[in-house]
Amino acid sequence: MAVPPPWPGHAPIAGAGIPVSPAYVPRFAAPPGGGWGGGASWSPYARGPMPGVVPPRPPVPPRARGPRAPRTPWWQRDGVISRILAVAGVAVTLIGVVMLLVLAAQAGFFGPVPRVAAGAVFSAVLVGAGARVFGRTGGRVGGIALAATGIAGAYLDVVAVTAIYHWLHPVLGFAVALGVAAGGVGVAMQWRSQPLAVLVVLGAALLSPVLTTGLVLLAFLIVLQLACMPVHMVRKWPYLHAARTVPAVLATFVFVAGAVLDSPAPGERVWLLTAAAAVALVGLAGTIVVVRRAPTDLTASLMTALATVPMLTAPGMYHQRLSAVIVASATAAVLLLVAAVPMVPKLREQARIPAHTAGVAAVAGSIAVLEACLGATRPHTLPIAWFLVALAFLGVAGQHRSRVAAGIGAIFAVLGGFALLNVAGPGILASQQHSEMILGVATVLGAVLALEVVAVALWCARRLPGTATSSGVQWIAASAAGLYAVTATTVSIGVATGARNGFLIGHSAATILWMTGATAALLFGLRRLASSPAVTRLALGSGLLVTAAALAKLFLFDLATLDGLVRVAAFLIVGVLLLLAGTRYARTFAEVGAGRDSGDAAAR
Template sequence: MPPPPGPRQPVPPNAWPRPGVPPYGQLPPPRPPRTTPPWWQREGVVSRLLAVAGVAVTLTGVVMLLVLAAQAGWFGPVPRVAAGAVFSAVLVAAGIRVSGRAGGRVGGIALAATGIAGGYLDVLAVTTLYGWLHPIPGLAVAFGIAAGGVALAMQWRSQPFAVLVVAGVAVLAPALTGDLALIAFLIALMAACLPVHRRFDWPLLQIARTLPAVLATLWAVADAVIDDPVGDRVPWILIGATVIALLGAVGVVDSVRRRPKDIVATVAFGLATVPLLSMPALFDRPAAAVVSGITAAALLGAAALTSAASLRIPLHTRATAAVAGALALLATCVSVTADDTLPIALLAVAVAFLAVGSQAKSLLAAVLGTAFGVLGTGLLCTLANIETLTTQRLAVDDLGFATAVAAVLAVAAAGLGFRCLRTVAPNRDTGADSVFGVIAALIALYATTVTTVSIGVATGAEDGFVAGHSAATILWMAGATAALFSGLRLLTRAPAAAKVALVAGLLVTAAALAKLFLFDLATLDGLVRVLAFLVVGVLLLLAGTRYARAFAEAAAERQEIAAERQE
């Protein structure tokens, strides 16, 4: 009889062989290679493809039953409509039944989605193709069918179900109707999908419910512009575009307050505003200005109001509303101005945005103000180009009080833009400060010249052109002196700000001297030229004296500090 086994001895940590580890020098056995089955053998791929194809083909058949049968005179209107309704109801019932069986989810979704979309198309045909229902009850019935489909999709927690219904209706509805009726039924479909986003993050449905109504409205706008821009349908298109924008706003608020990172909802909202932004194309200038102005006020007001932290609206949504409002405001400026006054409107808007950005430390307002400022300054430079400023005949013809006002606003926009940089981004790089300071100074120099020359020629005086250039040179040097004095005052307290001011002041000084000797000396004459040289010379003497004294004081202060440290 064998002796009973003794207790198991523990394995030392460095003993070989260790369980599951091959001995030293021996490689582990190779793992069997993973084989990826082809796409047509993967679980669910083929079934989903067949389901989508089945939905498309079946809905096409429903539309053929409603349209082609009517064109060919097959059956009668009542049998065609009744057959479509019964067929849709049977598909929905079959989908609900199949979905409860093992492996029947894909088939159930496809069948039910086809039935609901078919029922929606059947109501659309009854309302628009046959005219049996007034549009209001027809829209109500269609909305009820779509809402029922959305409720079923929410119950099944299936985004593909909802997307199939919306996409099926959107693709095939144009075969049954067009223009205003199509827009109305797509808006009803869009509204029926809104409750989904309170519970589920379904990004594909966000786009699918918005894009069809947007495209249909844009098509109607283009058709109205080409065909009959003053027809009776234009107010209805405007109403449709407004409703689409409102539904987009409601949808994005419902989504982003629960999911702040929902970028797709913001994109859908941006798409929903596009038809409303295109509406001024259908009206003459006064009416277009009213439409775009109201749109701008609503969108910019919404962006401003939703900036409150208690509303929990993320920045990307507020930025989308603000950009859309800025585009509408741009359309308003174009509608209410002429070519020579458009820079005034753009630069006035730029000044307003930049003032808000500087006061509220709003990067968004600063960016929008900069965009309007660039547009307005670019147009001003086109009207008052270098050739116009240096040629008296062209200046008399093209410049006036309008360009003078625009130039003053350009100077204000340049100054506010630089202030916004220092306010919105306090922890900025001083190199960037210097670059933006130089850009602002160049804009201010050019705009100052435009202002003085425009005022000079607008007065109608014989020497107004040369007097304007003389005043411009003096103002250049005065601005340079002010910048140098400001930089010298900040030399010890704020070295970074002092550097920016001194660099800008020295550059403007160089520009003023270059203008004085290269242009004014050859163009100006008489007392005007003498006055320009005298004033610029005195300012240079003052600036040089103050510059030397400031650096001497700074050196003395450093010596005193060093002596105190040695003691």
């Protein structure tokens, strides 16, 4: 007999007689309609994870991968072989044009007129064929190659007519060459093809030295450099910028370097200087044109740096110091003027010269300043010149927060320091005989400027962004440089006065000034003890180091070298300053301790 359900709405489980609610499903029950043998897959986690049990991660099905497409060999890729063959064809054809113009003349084949006419006709035919092929389907590469060969061949023809046969006056020949190059660049702009312009420039520039190796070669290369400059007003073509700059720079540098190593004629120096100036000016102008449209173009700034190399080498051609100084000074003035333009707000908006271009101009200008200083000074006055330049750059760096100017100023400061050590080294300052022979007014000025450079460098370092204002290494280096500059100043002043004991008085004054500076640093740090612990720590550390240095000098050098009242004065003044510093030091820390004790008592 079936067992009736104990409450309404419930039915017994078949075969068990146990009433179960229809809404209740056991955790391990099979899914509805599936059973254990078919239908939907069953899992004990079907209704969610068990408490405290991490369900297993479902298996990841393998990613369906289709058949990998075979890589096309480079020699089968579209355009690779055609470009290689086109460039090779341009090179070989232009070499043939040069052979027609030069080697045929040497072998006596044809006459000058047939050779030149054949070269011109052949170039015109190539340009026409290039224009015809370029307009057809797939004819871009071939059209560019044919047109580039024809235009470069025409340029070489003009070079031969001017430099070999002298049928054209050089000025007229340069004008015709400029027209040919400008026409080629115009075609490249119309076709929107940077490779066409690059092939024209490189083909003409690389083969022109075969036709002539005289100074006229520099003019033809500068013509190429100049003819391509208008392109950059409307096109961003960095490869063309490099192609038009590098040949002119290399050729001019080779000629100028040869003049530095040899003794050229006076007239040749003038032409070489003119060529170097033209290369630098055209390169600088082209860079400004480029960066006004594309401020992030680093290639343009690099080309400016390269274009200034012949001009920076040019002062070496002159054995007269005045001529070399004038050339270097003029170069420095132009480059530093370009570097200074972005620092003036009104000019910055109009010129739009980016920081990397201004930095390149500043570095190149500083090299020219270095050459001018070397040419205009003697060993005794060289520290004065370099310290003055360092002051100028560090002042600009601090005012405009420029790391480039700060770096240049630091380099000149280091060079000035080495120059000062050359004329007022430790051995000279320690010997009365050598000091009286070498030191003088120039050394005084150099040492005083060294002190000013140290002060301005510290001020500049505090204003530069991201520079630690309380660097211990920075202050230690500045203290050491300042102590040496003070010693050089006082000893040089003592010697320059001509007094009999000037050397001794100078060293005594140096020791006293050392101790005075140490005392000032200690007192300054003690005043900031409560308000600025970091400044106090730095000032007290510097003061104690300088105190130790002053005592070491007093006992190791002054005691053995000085005599009479000079030695007595040094010991007395240093002793009084030590007493003052020690008294103040003890009183300050006693006051701090008393204040701390009273505060603790009040808290209790």
